[in-house]
Amino acid sequence: MSNIREVADLAGVSVATVSRTLQQPELVSPKTRARVTRAIEQLNYKPNLMAVKFRSGKTHNIVVLVPTVANVFFARVIRGMQEAAAAEGYSLLLVNTMGDNVTEQNYARMIHTSQADGVVQLRAFNPFNDNDADDQGLLPMVNACEILDTPQCPTVSLDNRLAAAAMTEHLVELGHQHIAMIKGPASSPLTRERMLGFKDALREARLKYCEELMFDGDFTLQSGFDAADRILNQSHPVSAIFCENDEMALGAISRLKAAGLRIPEDISVSGFDNIAFSNFSDPPLTTIAQPAEEFGETAINLLVDVLKGKAKRAVKVILPYQLIIRNSTGPAPAQPVNLTR
Amino acid sequence: MSNIREVADLAGVSVATVSRTLQQPELVSPKTRARVTRAIEQLNYKPNLMAVKFRSGKTHNIVVLVPTVANVFFARVIRGMQEAAAAEGYSLLLVNTMGDNVTEQNYARMIHTSQADGVVQLRAFNPFNDNDADDQGLLPMVNACEILDTPQCPTVSLDNRLAAAAMTEHLVELGHQHIAMIKGPASSPLTRERMLGFKDALREARLKYCEELMFDGDFTLQSGFDAADRILNQSHPVSAIFCENDEMALGAISRLKAAGLRIPEDISVSGFDNIAFSNFSDPPLTTIAQPAEEFGETAINLLVDVLKGKAKRAVKVILPYQLIIRNSTGPAPAQPVNLTR
DNA sequence: TGTAAAAATGTAACGGATTACATCGAAGTA
DNA sequence: TACTTCGATGTAATCCGTTACATTTTTACA
Numbered sequence: 001m002s003n004i005r006e007v008a009d010l011a012g013v014s015v016a017t018v019s020r021t022l023q024q025p026e027l028v029s030p031k032t033r034a035r036v037t038r039a040i041e042q043l044n045y046k047p048n049l050m051a052v053k054f055r056s057g058k059t060h061n062i063v064v065l066v067p068t069v070a071n072v073f074f075a076r077v078i079r080g081m082q083e084a085a086a087a088e089g090y091s092l093l094l095v096n097t098m099g100d101n102v103t104e105q106n107y108a109r110m111i112h113t114s115q116a117d118g119v120v121q122l123r124a125f126n127p128f129n130d131n132d133a134d135d136q137g138l139l140p141m142v143n144a145c146e147i148l149d150t151p152q153c154p155t156v157s158l159d160n161r162l163a164a165a166a167m168t169e170h171l172v173e174l175g176h177q178h179i180a181m182i183k184g185p186a187s188s189p190l191t192r193e194r195m196l197g198f199k200d201a202l203r204e205a206r207l208k209y210c211e212e213l214m215f216d217g218d219f220t221l222q223s224g225f226d227a228a229d230r231i232l233n234q235s236h237p238v239s240a241i242f243c244e245n246d247e248m249a250l251g252a253i254s255r256l257k258a259a260g261l262r263i264p265e266d267i268s269v270s271g272f273d274n275i276a277f278s279n280f281s282d283p284p285l286t287t288i289a290q291p292a293e294e295f296g297e298t299a300i301n302l303l304v305d306v307l308k309g310k311a312k313r314a315v316k317v318i319l320p321y322q323l324i325i326r327n328s329t330g331p332a333p334a335q336p337v338n339l340t341r
Numbered sequence: 342m343s344n345i346r347e348v349a350d351l352a353g354v355s356v357a358t359v360s361r362t363l364q365q366p367e368l369v370s371p372k373t374r375a376r377v378t379r380a381i382e383q384l385n386y387k388p389n390l391m392a393v394k395f396r397s398g399k400t401h402n403i404v405v406l407v408p409t410v411a412n413v414f415f416a417r418v419i420r421g422m423q424e425a426a427a428a429e430g431y432s433l434l435l436v437n438t439m440g441d442n443v444t445e446q447n448y449a450r451m452i453h454t455s456q457a458d459g460v461v462q463l464r465a466f467n468p469f470n471d472n473d474a475d476d477q478g479l480l481p482m483v484n485a486c487e488i489l490d491t492p493q494c495p496t497v498s499l500d501n502r503l504a505a506a507a508m509t510e511h512l513v514e515l516g517h518q519h520i521a522m523i524k525g526p527a528s529s530p531l532t533r534e535r536m537l538g539f540k541d542a543l544r545e546a547r548l549k550y551c552e553e554l555m556f557d558g559d560f561t562l563q564s565g566f567d568a569a570d571r572i573l574n575q576s577h578p579v580s581a582i583f584c585e586n587d588e589m590a591l592g593a594i595s596r597l598k599a600a601g602l603r604i605p606e607d608i609s610v611s612g613f614d615n616i617a618f619s620n621f622s623d624p625p626l627t628t629i630a631q632p633a634e635e636f637g638e639t640a641i642n643l644l645v646d647v648l649k650g651k652a653k654r655a656v657k658v659i660l661p662y663q664l665i666i667r668n669s670t671g672p673a674p675a676q677p678v679n680l681t682r
Numbered sequence: 683t684g685t686a687a688a689a690a691t692g693t694a695a696c697g698g699a700t701t702a703c704a705t706c707g708a709a710g711t712a
Numbered sequence: 713t714a715c716t717t718c719g720a721t722g723t724a725a726t727c728c729g730t731t732a733c734a735t736t737t738t739t740a741c742a
Contacts, residue, residue, distance in 0.1 A: 014692045017690085017692075020690095020691090027689085027691095028690075028691085028692060029689080032690080032691080040703075051697095053695065054698075055696080055697055057697080114698095
């Protein structure tokens, strides 16, 4: 592997001239520039970017903490980040954290060991501890998708409360009065937000909120299936299920169909996220579309602003949602269907 | 940010002693070691890993070229890689290449600019060009999932031909004589392998191969949907469709059901990959399970062997598949169903 | 032609950790 | 006591670009 000195020797110039030929060619005379360029090609010289990064103190790496890359929604966010990062000259270090706080803290530490310049966090957890705080400055971190209430941290998110309320309204308008909810983990602020929106809409419609109709899930297909199973084995009437993401909705539908229920004639099911599968399921899923790629793109742009010192304060960006009505929701049946069979 | 010199000064020792305290503590007397350790804590000193990587010439980074992180199967592979990499002290630089050769070549170049030590390629494309070849040595690259016929490159894959034959046999045993296939892109060796297995099984069963029953897809849900649409609008009888992955199978099922066909009574559909959704679809999908996480894990281990110089020649690992029979395949109907309606 | 200004190029310090080699002191041996 | 050996520690070179500053060359104009 050749280095800049060999190039300089071959071209008969100093290392500074070689460096300038690459960085600020306008400072080098055309004649010299040509000689240097030829030497570079001859030796197939590639600057050691590790040396550059070390010297400059800028790694141009961004650590991305992803709860799970297997989640289709996050996959879209990642894609958006990747494009924005490439455009800004940054590389992404994707970490599948499985939602583990310790793992996240370990990787966030890459900032301190100069392996990365910033962090994008897709979860509402602050992986930095207090003495990491850059005093009054902004943390080199942005939060996307979930809302993290760290004031020094820019955020891009959805108004989950409003979106959940819109979905609930849709169900209410169809005449549903007994709506169950399959929630995410209680630790997730997303879950809290969406539940608040759900309650808002119920209150607005003068329907009463029923704690017994709230079921826990963890955003996976299986957990949706299991929650639906619990819904089938309880005694309250239910004519619609609001699931906090599409995977759980699809899992729930699978269980409901196995019980012989027709969707949406017997029971309506709604999701959240609008993943690709939701358009090809039977029936296609009514859901909330989120601009996933835009989340990623915005997150990177916010972070780059922070890293460049352009950001004066922690901006909080809210992106728009869209209610997508497909065939998994329909009018409430005249008679509540007997679920237990 | 403190550096090793400040620590040395505070502890009243030389930088060498500090470095040794961290790297080979047994060479430092307990007394000194304690002093150094205290100084490190006092200053909250973290070694600058960029400097270490620069000096050592080892980045402990691995570039992973993923055609698309949105693919659920790849997501599982990634997870396997991540765990193995963490165990070996490597970080993953995930790149969503969208199957673009130029993008892959650009990122593979990170090896030459000393930003990464090795590459894991999940596609059958060699991103290195000839003059990158390490002469007779092994390339710092391993190929996973698809088979890339670069002799200097270790590979971990499935016997796709055998697996496809097994699936075809399953369909044949159910009495299917008119089996259509929804293929991946012709450029993918995977597609070629699976097609060969398909043909093998047909020949074995003395059924004739029919070129008109081969349909193109690109591994997405939508392409499966579209291909099924084409199947519905042609004149040959078809009682089963062998799809080259689960996404396309689910897309196809969606289209077939829209046409009023029952699965598997009217037509059988099979997939490949066994993604999570396939277990919750209606009907649950008959498919081939691949040990995705193990692919990832093996790929990393092979690469680490190469990087450590342990690998003498390019090993080709074949992992086992498993035929998962669910309810999307069933006995062929006595009378071929009229597809065009 | 002389001189100042501008352009081109060179010199060398620097960043932070590692490590070969040098040094020093203490313990061990004859 | 003199000498060897070993353990502990220090010194300084090294990895490879970048860049402030110094120096040389060219250009411009009086």
